[in-house]
Amino acid sequence: MRLGASGYLAHADLASASFAAAADTGATLAFTSLQIPEDDPSSARSVAAAVVGAASSSGLAVVADVSPDTARLLGDSPWELLRSIGVDRVRIDAGFSESTVLAIARVLPIALNASTLRAVDLAPFADVDVELVHNFYPREWTGSALSSVVSSTELAHSFGWRAGAFIAGDSVRRGPLGEGLPTVEAHRGLSPLAQAVALVDAGVDDVYVGDPALTERSWSRLGSFAREGVVVLDGVAAPGVDAAVSAALAVPDRNRVDPAEALIRLEGSRARFAGLPLPRVGGQPRPAGSVTVQLPAAGRYCGEVAVALRDLPGDERVAVVGWVDEVVAVRRGAGVAVHLRRPTSG
Structure with missing residues (x-):
């Protein structure tokens, strides 16, 4: 299991401390989203660079969630910009044509949406550097069933790709709803450790904390699980x-x-x-x-x-x-x- 933390433009003040805490526990990944409608285009480029830079300074590889709305935030040629500020992979959300996704993949490695794409949708990317990452669900009762995550993770593995998913945090939760950012609805009220254990048991390779902060104890417990495979109760x-x-x-x-x-x-x-x-x-x-x-x-x-x-x-x-x-x-x-x-x- 690889472990990841998240940082967002609206919570940029938390990113450096959160990424450092994650790295101290053995995390190797960072996630950010560059398509949130509430984010301010006038400052998005500089804030995105700061968030990505904080992750890179902690030794974390950055996955950035993108959509056609990313150009509104970052301006023209956003993929070259993301590569230049240190993004390691972009997660492609809905709204891009197949040809556009393949063009993006020539600039940056890509992650595709494990929650929505079927085998026929994935086949054109069989020879591309790809990972699959599930959605997270900010609103209560909208998350996936664990059985759905199992099926889509098995599909990722059939292509030889890694699959990632999200767990909700137990400290600062991302707005505007503040209801957590898990992939699986049944996980929304569980501890981060219990969520991670369930996802790994379901075959998930990479577990990202969706929310922008965790308690110190939760990072410690996730670290023990990620590094040593020990579940501390x-x-x-x-x-x-x-x-x-x-x-x-x-x-x-x-x-x-x-x-x-x-x-x-x-x-x-x-x-x-x-x-x-x-x-x-x-x-x-x-x-x-x-x-x-x-x-x-x-x-x-x-x-x-x-x-x-x-x-x-x-x-x-x-x-x-x-x-x-x-x-x-x-x-x-x-x-x-x-x-x-x-x-x-x-």
């Missing part, structure tokens, strides 16, 4: 849980390669936890998101840690040691770490 420890247990949970492990339907089972946890000061009593209810450990009464399973993916009944052999903030379906064999903060008193 944040949560809160149960009262009285020993600090040694919490510390051991933060050590990266992995979901078993024969995953359970109802649990994320940490493959190496038995050896790591069996000798720790485990809770003395089990049997607590296990709602979805519960972090549990098997007690000595479980025999050779003592010490096995799991995260409940759905509500489960209590079991006297199992103690709840905490709860994750968000249930993320981690695929088989994927890296997992659980970071539990101490419960607040009172």
Whole structure:
């Protein structure tokens, strides 16, 4: 997975810090749009150069979204201008003829719209340097189904091309609606990490944060996933849980390669936890998101840690040691770490 951040002309003041934060976590891509109707043509050229320059200074390769409206913003010969200021690839939105797209591709590598184009539309570009990038959807209830993203991503791969998609941010959201910029509608209210995990599981190669800013924690969690393939689940420890247990949970492990339907089972946890000061009593209810450990009464399973993916009944052999903030379906064999903060008193 390649990770990308976004910067926009209307949020140019955020671009430098956002791109730097993204690069620090391992991001290699940047996205901007040069066809937004609300942007001011009188300043678009200079602001676009500043946004692209901020991305390039952080070592990010820039993908710029363009349409016939880009000429209104940037003036004549916009493709040569974009190349001169450091844009690495242009994403072609609707409104261009096939011949025009091929002409643009002679100036800059292109990305095509994964959300709208069919195999017959893509065939003329089979011998061109192409990637596919899905749309994002600023208005609630207008996003794609994940199944549609799976189909169009498989189409991209049939041509040997990469496919990218967007996740919504959790800090500053782009106006005028401020409802997030995900590709998949069902992702709009999820954490950035959960969205990214779902897209990668769907086959997406490149995950762009659509909104112009993320929280520091979300960049950190996305970075762990992009660089190391580790899904870090944040949560809160149960009262009285020993600090040694919490510390051991933060050590990266992995979901078993024969995953359970109802649990994320940490493959190496038995050896790591069996000798720790485990809770003395089990049997607590296990709602979805519960972090549990098997007690000595479980025999050779003592010490096995799991995260409940759905509500489960209590079991006297199992103690709840905490709860994750968000249930993320981690695929088989994927890296997992659980970071539990101490419960607040009172």
